[in-house]
Amino acid sequence: MAKTEREKMEAGEWYSCIDPELESLRTRARAAIHEHNTMAPGRRGNIGPALAGLLGAAPADVVIETPFHCPYGFNIFLGAGVFLNAGCIILDTAKVRMGARTMLGPGVQIYCAEHHLDPVKRREGLEVARPVTIGEDVWIGGGAIVLPGVAIGDRSIVGAGSVVTKDVAPETTVVGNPARYVSRQ
Structure with missing residues (x-):
């Protein structure tokens, strides 16, 4: 039996993001994000209820x-005390x-998401998903x-404005584009 586009996405295989099931999941996320981004802070609390549930x-x-943005939400796992400042996109x-x-x-x-290098395949919506892992007590400066x-x-x-293209070792500082090691803490 052929895999769905979502199953391919979750398996780290090439998949088409132009897919009804994935669009339905993105529509659900857009509603939760809209609630979070527009709800009065006193009513919203730390995270809007729909986004927290997503x-x-x-x-x-x-x-x-x-404001905050993400296409799906269900792939985001945040530890205790995590803080995302205004304008973050995941x-x-x-x-x-x-x-x-x-x-x-x-x-x-x-x-x-990484998009296909072949422009014909990009037009077909082909992309591959690669996970991102950020440890404890990490500080990522604005615009990175x-x-x-x-x-x-x-x-x-x-450092602020850095572009992180490869893994960063524990207890180090990186800055620049591409981000380069500058010190050990």
């Missing part, structure tokens, strides 16, 4: 400032895991971009 894991002390076509007390500055972007398949070790720092 995420793979988000303890009560997680804070997601508005393109969660694969699992995104953040350890406890990790903080993202404003405008941080985390990408899991984390690319698909990257792992960032515990207690590391990613």
Whole structure:
């Protein structure tokens, strides 16, 4: 039996994002995100109720400032005390895991999707999803971009505006485009 596009996405295989089941899941996420982004802060709390229910894991002390965006939500797993500042985008076509007390500055972007290099296949919506793992007590500065398949070790720092193209060892600081090692904590 042939795999569905969602099953291919979850298996890390090439899949078409132009798919009715995936579009339905994105529509559900858009509604939850809209609620979160437009609800009065006093009513919303740390995370809008629909978004909290959509995420793979988000303890009560997680804070997601508005605006926030993700296409699916169910692939995002946040540890205790995680803080996402305003304007964060997590393109969660694969699992995104953040350890406890990790903080993202404003405008941080985390990408899991890689599009096909062949333009014909890109037009067909072909992409592959690669997970992103961020350890505990990590600080990612404003405007940083984390690319698909990257792992960032515990207690590391990613400088503002950096583009993280490869894994970051625990307890290190990286900066720049592409992000390069500058120090050990």
